[in-house]
């Protein structure tokens with residue numbers, strides 16, 4: 001558990017961005033209900049669209065950041081030193097991405113991201129947060145028993161690797177820089193980006 005980055009208030013107060021986020025979520029939900037009631041939208045299709053944004057569109061931005069860091073050492077240094085600036089440089093910025101810290105997985109440390117109080121998430125690089133990320137089970141358990149939670153995601157972290165859990169706040173959002181997979185020296189940056197998954201950048205999977 002890392003406590004160095006303005007880690008959240010422990011008084012249970014939601015993060016300051018939350019009212020507008022909840023307001024937006026309420027408006028979207030109201031629109032969904034009206035659209036479904038009027039027969040304009042098939043709920044199944046709507047779920048598929050949301051799923052697409054969770055898995056594909058948003059995370060592709062983060063994947064291109066990761067791939068660039070894998071192939072350009074100077075960019076990686078910049079990214080780890082000033083994530084927000086290096087990410088803005090690729091054109092990804094905006095709401096929920098004002099302060100992004102990038103944490104690097106190595107042979108010594110595996111990083112995983114959570115928001116224990118609500119659902120803070122770096123939208124410009126990861127898109128919409130998946131529902132499990134917002135679940136109270138993930139938010140409470142990943143802090144207490146990160147290895148068990150990661151194991152449930154199919155990720156067994158070896159005992160000699162330290163697990164760091166980063167708690168997002170209104171002030172800072174995190175992006176995990178996964179380790180570049182072995183045997184990928186011949187791949188182009190675009191091909192490398194194609195390997196990077198959303199969960200790899202949250203830290204609940206390897207790439």
Ligand code: FE
Nearest residue numbers: 115118119120
């Ligand atoms: Fe939050």
